[in-house]
Amino acid sequence: MSAYRYRVGVTISLTPMFQRLRGYRFLKMRTDSNGVLVGFDGVAAHIARVHQFGQCDQIGPGTFAKYPVRELLGLSAADLQAIEHAAINSLGSAVP
Numbered sequence: 001m002s003a004y005r006y007r008v009g010v011t012i013s014l015t016p017m018f019q020r021l022r023g024y025r026f027l028k029m030r031t032d033s034n035g036v037l038v039g040f041d042g043v044a045a046h047i048a049r050v051h052q053f054g055q056c057d058q059i060g061p062g063t064f065a066k067y068p069v070r071e072l073l074g075l076s077a078a079d080l081q082a083i084e085h086a087a088i089n090s091l092g093s094a095v096p
Contacts, residue, residue, distance in 0.1 A: 026041075028041045
């Protein structure tokens with residue numbers, strides 16, 4: 001099946017938005033002595049930033065578009081709570 005549906009004069013994509021951007025190919029990981037950073041790099045980072053925060057972007061010479069907020073990456077309240085509990089538990093076990 002094609003990823004596109006055609007109507008007279010209109011092409012409709014059946015693929016969810018940002019499906020390719022969510023792939024491992026665009027996600028980059030950096031490490032240093034303080035921790036790990038996972039995110040996008042280069043043009044993918046620019047596209048993700050514009051859509052994540054609903055910013056304006058140039059779509060052609062002298063033409064700009066304001067994009068609505070579309071959260072690509074984020075943590076839910078349950079995710080944040082699980083991370084907090086894991087961090088507190090690991091600190092508790094580090095005491096000699």
